[in-house]
Amino acid sequence: MENVAEIAAPGGAGAIVLVVVGACSVQRRVHGEWAEHLPLPDGGVLVADSTDSIRLVGRVANGVAVFVSSAAAISHFGHLRDDLGSGRLVRLSLDAVVLSLAKVLVAAMRDGADGMVTENVIDILVTRLGQVTRQPFGAEVFERTTLPNWRLRRVIQHVDERLDTGISLADMAAVAGLSAMHFAAQFRAATGMRPHHYLVARRIQHAKQLLHQSEHSVLDVALAVGFRTQSHFTTVFKRHESMTPARWRRDRLAA
Numbered sequence: 001m002e003n004v005a006e007i008a009a010p011g012g013a014g015a016i017v018l019v020v021v022g023a024c025s026v027q028r029r030v031h032g033e034w035a036e037h038l039p040l041p042d043g044g045v046l047v048a049d050s051t052d053s054i055r056l057v058g059r060v061a062n063g064v065a066v067f068v069s070s071a072a073a074i075s076h077f078g079h080l081r082d083d084l085g086s087g088r089l090v091r092l093s094l095d096a097v098v099l100s101l102a103k104v105l106v107a108a109m110r111d112g113a114d115g116m117v118t119e120n121v122i123d124i125l126v127t128r129l130g131q132v133t134r135q136p137f138g139a140e141v142f143e144r145t146t147l148p149n150w151r152l153r154r155v156i157q158h159v160d161e162r163l164d165t166g167i168s169l170a171d172m173a174a175v176a177g178l179s180a181m182h183f184a185a186q187f188r189a190a191t192g193m194r195p196h197h198y199l200v201a202r203r204i205q206h207a208k209q210l211l212h213q214s215e216h217s218v219l220d221v222a223l224a225v226g227f228r229t230q231s232h233f234t235t236v237f238k239r240h241e242s243m244t245p246a247r248w249r250r251d252r253l254a255a
Contacts, residue, residue: 009050018046019102024058097192104149147186151176204240211249
């Protein structure tokens with residue numbers, strides 16, 4: 001018996017990104033009728049305009065729907081603009097990292113994981129999708145060993161709960177129950193990022209939330225996200241955002 005999961009984007013979204021977990025087909029509503037029957041394999045990715053009404057059809061119609069803001073859609077999927085503007089559904093090539101992250105996200109949503117963990121996985125997923133090429137699906141087989149989903153969730157939660165402390169590669173590896181060398185390789189295979197780069201990105205992301213939502217000084221924010229000095233924080237923040245934390249805060253408050 002086939003299951004059906006209908007998907008509609010909320011207001012303000014610029015694109016719908018679907019990652020299929022378990023093979024199924026995608027249909028789109030055209031003039032009030034469900035048309036097309038686009039098969040997607042396990043890990044298949046489809047990008048659609050946010051105005052589309054689409055649904056998954058299959059014995060196990062399971063997948064992750066991520067609604068991307070207009071600004072983020074332009075940033076990550078600008079290379080697909082002509083296709084989306086012409087009303088075409090776009091399939092992206094199979095990607096082992098995307099499938100791994102999608103399965104983590106499905107499990108996190110099912111298990112009621114902390115919202116910060118879920119948002120973080122979505123951020124990594126969308127960033128990775130922006131790097132995936134638009135190609136027909138082939139018979140690609142991924143042999144790379146990636147971090148199991150439960151280990152990855154544990155590491156993400158550990159990092160988010162201890163951003164104000166010194167977190168080393170050895171700490172993250174211990175939480176995953178692996179040696180530092182094996183953990184680093186498997187983490188990168190699962191997320192597309194080195195553990196240190198991921199940690200810094202999380203610190204900067206949390207710092208932006210504090211800068212925008214609080215009146216804490218830049219030094220207080222720096223300490224709250226694990227930097228020992230304001231100058232080091234400012235240097236790293238500027239490298240990521242092309243402006244100082246103080247300037248970033250002024251621009252956001254003035255908007």
